[in-house]
Structure formats: structure tokens, C-alpha cells
Amino acid sequence: MLPVKKPIHEFRTLEEIRQRKEELAEKIQEDNGKFTTLWNQVFIKREGNTKSDYIAGLVSNGIVAFDTFLLIRKLMKGYGFLFGKSKKKKHK
16 A cells, blocks of 8 residues: 655744634534434434335345354354364264
8 A cells, every 4th residue: 555645734824823723623524514414324213114114024034044044054064073063973
């Protein structure tokens, strides 16, 4: 990654420093407003969920849970020795 070059400001008077301080304060306020807007959008509660949406979510989550269970079972059966589960040899 390339190093970031920061602009160097040479201030000659106290007034230039105050002006730069005000510019930075305005920029921080703008960024804070944008950040607050985005943050609030993340946590907006979705209204208008119907009973059918709720049931569809339950079914979807159930299918994902069942699929996960089958995947873990298959992995443990094939690679259980990695987790300390030894394979038992079947005698004929």
C-alpha cells in the first residue's frame, strides 16, 4: 500500500489558524450528519410485516437450520477425527 501524503499547511498568522479550525469544524459537522443518517438507516424498524411474511421467515429459517444440521452431520461423519471423534472399525 502506498503511503498517504498529507497536505502540509503553513500558517503565518493566528487568523489563518482560526479560519482553518472553522473549516475543519464545518467538515466534521457535515461528516457527522452523514454518519448519523447512515446509522439510523441501519436500525430502522420495518413496519408493515404481515403474518405471511412472519411465517415465510420462520419456514426459511427452519430450512436453513435443517440444512446446516445435515451439513455438520456429514462433515463430522467424514472428518470427525479432526475433532477428537475416532472412527470405530466395524467387525464382520
